[in-house]
Amino acid sequence: MNSALIELRGVSKSYRKGGETIDAIADIDLEVQETGMVAVVGPSGSGKSTLLHMLGAMDRPTRGEINVAGQVVNRLSQGELTRFRRQTVGFVFQTFNLIPNLTALENVALPMEFNGVSKAARLKRAKSLLERFQLGPRLKHRPRELSGGEMQRVAIARAVANEPRLVLADEPTGNLDSRSGQIIYEVLREISRERTVIVVTHAEDLARLADRVIHIRDGRLLDAPPMPGLPLDRNELHFVQQRAI
Amino acid sequence: MGMIFLGLRNLLRNKSRLALIVVLIGAPFFLLLAMQSIGEAVDQQTAEMNRSVNTVLQLRARGSMGHVNMSNQDRLLPDSVVEKVRAIDHVIQVEPYLLAMSPTTLPNFAMHVGLAPAAVKRLESHGESGNPRIIAGREFTPEDAGQDVAIIGQGYAEWAGIKPEDIGKATFTADPTRTHPVIYGINRPKRTLRIIGMYASGYVFGDLQMFIPIDTFRSIYGIEHGFSWVFVQADSVDNVAAIAQRLQETVGDVADILAPKSAAVFTATTSRTVIQLAGAGGVAALVLMIVVVFFVLLMQVRERAREIGTLKAIGASNGGVTIQFLTEAIAFTVLGGLLGVVVFQLLGEAITARLFSLGIGSFLPSQYKPLFDSLSVSSHVSGSVLVLVVAVAVFAAVIGSSYGVWQAIKLSPLEAMKDE
Numbered sequence: 001m002n003s004a005l006i007e008l009r010g011v012s013k014s015y016r017k018g019g020e021t022i023d024a025i026a027d028i029d030l031e032v033q034e035t036g037m038v039a040v041v042g043p044s045g046s047g048k049s050t051l052l053h054m055l056g057a058m059d060r061p062t063r064g065e066i067n068v069a070g071q072v073v074n075r076l077s078q079g080e081l082t083r084f085r086r087q088t089v090g091f092v093f094q095t096f097n098l099i100p101n102l103t104a105l106e107n108v109a110l111p112m113e114f115n116g117v118s119k120a121a122r123l124k125r126a127k128s129l130l131e132r133f134q135l136g137p138r139l140k141h142r143p144r145e146l147s148g149g150e151m152q153r154v155a156i157a158r159a160v161a162n163e164p165r166l167v168l169a170d171e172p173t174g175n176l177d178s179r180s181g182q183i184i185y186e187v188l189r190e191i192s193r194e195r196t197v198i199v200v201t202h203a204e205d206l207a208r209l210a211d212r213v214i215h216i217r218d219g220r221l222l223d224a225p226p227m228p229g230l231p232l233d234r235n236e237l238h239f240v241q242q243r244a245i
Numbered sequence: 246m247g248m249i250f251l252g253l254r255n256l257l258r259n260k261s262r263l264a265l266i267v268v269l270i271g272a273p274f275f276l277l278l279a280m281q282s283i284g285e286a287v288d289q290q291t292a293e294m295n296r297s298v299n300t301v302l303q304l305r306a307r308g309s310m311g312h313v314n315m316s317n318q319d320r321l322l323p324d325s326v327v328e329k330v331r332a333i334d335h336v337i338q339v340e341p342y343l344l345a346m347s348p349t350t351l352p353n354f355a356m357h358v359g360l361a362p363a364a365v366k367r368l369e370s371h372g373e374s375g376n377p378r379i380i381a382g383r384e385f386t387p388e389d390a391g392q393d394v395a396i397i398g399q400g401y402a403e404w405a406g407i408k409p410e411d412i413g414k415a416t417f418t419a420d421p422t423r424t425h426p427v428i429y430g431i432n433r434p435k436r437t438l439r440i441i442g443m444y445a446s447g448y449v450f451g452d453l454q455m456f457i458p459i460d461t462f463r464s465i466y467g468i469e470h471g472f473s474w475v476f477v478q479a480d481s482v483d484n485v486a487a488i489a490q491r492l493q494e495t496v497g498d499v500a501d502i503l504a505p506k507s508a509a510v511f512t513a514t515t516s517r518t519v520i521q522l523a524g525a526g527g528v529a530a531l532v533l534m535i536v537v538v539f540f541v542l543l544m545q546v547r548e549r550a551r552e553i554g555t556l557k558a559i560g561a562s563n564g565g566v567t568i569q570f571l572t573e574a575i576a577f578t579v580l581g582g583l584l585g586v587v588v589f590q591l592l593g594e595a596i597t598a599r600l601f602s603l604g605i606g607s608f609l610p611s612q613y614k615p616l617f618d619s620l621s622v623s624s625h626v627s628g629s630v631l632v633l634v635v636a637v638a639v640f641a642a643v644i645g646s647s648y649g650v651w652q653a654i655k656l657s658p659l660e661a662m663k664d665e
Contacts, residue, residue, distance in 0.1 A: 049662065058558065058658045078563070085658065086560030097555040097661055101254050113247070114560035158559065170662060 005165060005196050006032040006055060011064030013050050013219075024050040025061070026219040032212075034165070037192035039210035040200045047219035048200045049170055055198065056089050056168045057081050069165050086115045090159030092169035092188075096151040098143040098158075104130055104150075105139040108157045115162050122161075129157040133187055149180030156187050160195070167191060169199045173206060185209050248565045252572030255545075256580075263580075269537045270581025270641075271588065273530040277637065278589040279597040279622075280526035281630065286622045287519045299505035300482050302489060304330070304475040307501050311473035312356075313345045313466050316427050321471030326496050330477055333491045338478035340364040343462045347455075348425040355401045355453040357419065359462025362389045366396070366444070367476065368451035377451065382412035382442030389441070391460040396442035400452030407440055415440045417455065419465050436465045475500075531641060534581070538574050538645025545573065546653045553653050554660025563654045570653055574646035578638035586626050586634060593624025 013025040024047045032038055040048045053059040054066055057073040066073045069088050076084055085091075090111075098107045105126050112122035130139055133153040143151055152172060159167050169188060173181030185206050188197050192211070199210065207213050215222035256263055304326060305311045310318035321343075331339050343359035356369050362385035366376050380399065395417060397407065407415045417438050421431040438457065446452050463469060477492065479485045489504040496502075546553065553566060589597075601622065626634075 053659060053662070056558070056658075058662075082557075082560060082562045085558060091555075091558045091661070093555070093661060095551075097551065097558075099251075099552060099555070101258050102251075110556075111559040114562070114565065162560070 004031040005034040005069055006030070007065075007067040009065045009067075011054065011061045011066060013047075013054060013059070014062045023219050025054070027064070028219075028221055030214070030221065032196060032198065035192065035194065035196055036211040037189055037197045037199065037209070038212045038214060039207035040198060040214045040216060041202070041204060041207050042216035042222075044202075046216045048216045050219075051216065052168050052170055052198065052200050055166070056091060057084050086111065087162055088164050088166060090162070090164040090167040092152070092155050092159045092167060092172045094171040094174040096143070096148070096155045096175075098151055098154055100143050103140050103142055104135060104146065104154045107143070107154055108161050111158060111161045117162075126157070126161065129161065130154065133157055147180070148176050149183055152176060152180070152184050153187060156184070156191065160191055163195075165195050167195060167197045169197065171200055171202065173201065173203060181206060248561070248569040249572045252569040253576055255569070255573050256576055263577075266537070266541050266577050267580045267584050269541075270534055270578055271584030273533040273537070274582045274585025274634065274637075275589050275593075275596075276530040276533070276600075277527050278585060278626065278630070278634070279593065279600050280523045280530065281633070282589075282593065282597050282622050282624065283601050284520050284523040284527075287523065289621070300479040300485055301505065302477040302479065302485065302492065303503040304477065304492065304496065304500040305473070305503070306471075307499060311344060313343060313468055313473065314421065314428050314431055315346055316429055318427075321468070321473060322475060322496075322500055324470050324472070326475055326500060327472070329495050330475060330492065333477075333488055333495065335480045335484035335488055336477055337480045338476075340476040340478070341459070341472040342367075342474040342476065343459055343466070343468060344369070344473040345421070345462070345466055346425065346428045347419070348423050348428060349401070349404050349453065352426065353453070354425055354428065355398075355404070355455065357462065357465075358454055358456050359459040360456060362387055362458055365476070366456050368446050368448060368454060377444040377446035379442050380445045381409035382440070384442060385456070385458065390458050391464075392458060393436060393438050393461055394441045394458065395438040396444060396456045397440050398452035398454045399443055399445045400449060401455055402440070402443055404453075407443070409443050412440055412443050419457075421466050431466055433465065433467050436461075531637060534578065534637070534641040535645040538578060538641055539648060541577065542570060542574055542646040542649030543652065545570070546649045546656075550656055550660045551663055553656045554658050554662070557656070558658035558661045566653050567650050570646055570650045571642065574642035574649075575639055578642040578645075579635060582634040582638040586631065590624050590626055594622055597622045597624065 008028055008030040011025060011028045011030075012023060015022045015024060028051070040051060042048045050059065054061055054074075055068060057068075057076065060074050064074075068084075071080075071084060071088065073081070073084060098104075099110065102110065105123065108126035108129055109122040112125065113119075117125075127139060130136060133156065135150060135153055135157070138146060138150060138154075143154070146154065156167075156169075156172075159169075167188075172188065173184050176184060181203065188199060189209060191197060199207075201207055304322060306320040306322045309320035311321055312318055313321070322341075327339055327341055330336060340360065342364075345357045345359075346354045347357055348354050358366070358369070360366065368377065377398075379396070382396070385394075385396065397405070397417065399409075402408075405417055407417065417440055418435050419438060420435045421433040422435075424430045438461075444452075457465070477488065479488050485504055489502055492500070492502045556566060
């Protein structure tokens with residue numbers, strides 16, 4: 001059995017809005033094991049993106065502790081956070097977020113440069129990743145010369161460039177047609193064999209491809225998900241604690 | 246690739262915007278170069294004028310003309326004055342004179358001037374104009390010190406019956422006993438002097454003088470101590486006022502100090518005003534540059550907030566983001582600076598001269614305007630000016646971009662998620 005890569009203990013996130021306190025995430029405990037693909041599903045405003053942001057150290061919890069790969073991310077200094085984003089986590093965005101004036105190869109090489117990898121090594125690895133994702137002929141293309149699906153594959157290559165143990169994907173197929181979305185999920189499935197991939201999605205049919213599905217509503221993790229047809233072995237929810245709504 | 250390279254590549258994202266920004270930054274650079282050029286031209290012009298402006302101060306015994314045989318005007322400066330004056334900073338020459346009056350055809354008189362052979366031969370009523378032109382014979386040499394020789398003005402020579410062709414052979418007998426309504430006689434023997442030179446000054450009274458080595462003068466008139474006048478030469482017109490102040494403090498109890506006010510007034514009012522105006526124009530140009538960089542960088546940061554968030558999300562440090570934006574800002578200003586230099590070299594002379602007459606000339610006191618009509622503004626850009634341009638570009642970039650960079654640093658990686 002794999003050890004837990006992610007551990008959340010009593011994590012809450014509140015916002016003040018117009019004098020009112022809104023609980024985006026409410027007292028969540030969660031463990032996620034090393035390797036595999038986890039889908040986080042829930043309606044808009046349920047808190048799934050907030051959860052993802054906190055896992056990626058983009059946002060800090062109001063209460064509780066988030067431990068990722070042995071690091072308590074909500075206690076990291078600014079410099080440690082930067083190092084955490086370089087080495088431990090990779091991001092895949094809904095709108096791809098490629099740097100528009102860099103080629104596909106340069107986009108993928110960029111995080112490795114931040115991580116101090118030599119030019120020759122990073123170009124070699126970037127080329128290898130792009131070829132692995134069937135983008136060999138697109139190495140020198142800029143984002144505007146690529147299709148949506150191709151851009152997202154470049155973004156996934158960029159996310160895994162520094163070989164992080166965790167990849168976080170926020171609606172990675174949200175801007176793609178279903179065929180491109182399917183390809184992206186296959187790519188994510190593929191990279192999840194070597195690391196943990198957490199995908200926030202509305203697309204339930206794609207969530208079914210995940211090894212594990214976490215349902216979230218009103219900032220709380222739900223009990224057994226109403227997912228007809230989901231194989232039992234992929235429906236095992238590792239809730240340490242959950243509270244019924 | 247590096248954040249520097251990334252910053253440089255960002256310049257080319259929108260070429261028409263780049264061109265507009267470079268022109269917006271180039272214009273104040275042109276203004277800066279124009280102001281620098283005007284300042285330089287005025288400096289040169291001022292230096293040129295200062296060379297012809299009187300920088301000589303004159304000391305006389307308090308309340309006395311200092312003529313050794315003039316009734317009630319015969320008090321002299323003590324010997325100690327010379328050493329005290331020599332010790333003052335920025336004094337480059339101290340020339341003591343002794344003066345005696347000698348009657349000619351009444352009521353006129355001539356002036357006998359005792360001075361060191363190497364001293365400037367100043368005319369009493371035109372002290373600022375020295376060394377009148379020798380029209381016959383020769384100048385003094387060091388060997389003439391203490392000798393019975395003299396250089397005579399052509400008007401005095403005519404009265405004495407000495408012709409230019411007689412110079413070298415002619416003599417003049419100085420008689421200290423002769424009197425005049427304002428001259429008293431000194432009971433001393435006559436002395437015959439050999440006339441070694443004749444000068445012409447262009448002034449009637451200026452030509453009624455005779456220059457004698459000072460030791461010879463002392464011997465003729467029996468003056469063992471003291472001086473009639475002491476001329477004090479300042480090293481620069483800028484120091485005349487300070488020297489006058491020091492003289493007042495040092496010898497003001499025994500001497501009247503006559504400073505060339507016109508020089509100080511000229512420097513204080515005109516040159517400084519023009520240079521200050523040019524400097525203010527330069528500062529305005531710099532501020533304009535900083536403002537352009539400020540808004541451009543702020544716009545870039547706002548436009549690229551999501552990209553900055555993405556860079557941070559994939560591991561860029563705040564330092565890296567700072568370097569990227571600073572590189573862009575410096576590149577903008579250096580390109581603007583180079584454009585300013587090129588345009589200045591092509592059109593600088595014509596535009597700067599016009600700029601001067603419209604922008605600065607109108608502020609000048611009317612009496613000084615003609616002095617600047619001949620102002621020669623050069624569009625030459627030297628190596629040192631290029632270094633200055635780059636330095637100003639970097640300065641404007643750093644100052645102008647600081648707020649934008651700070652905004653970029655403050656951005657959270659969460660910006661990467663916006664619009665999703």
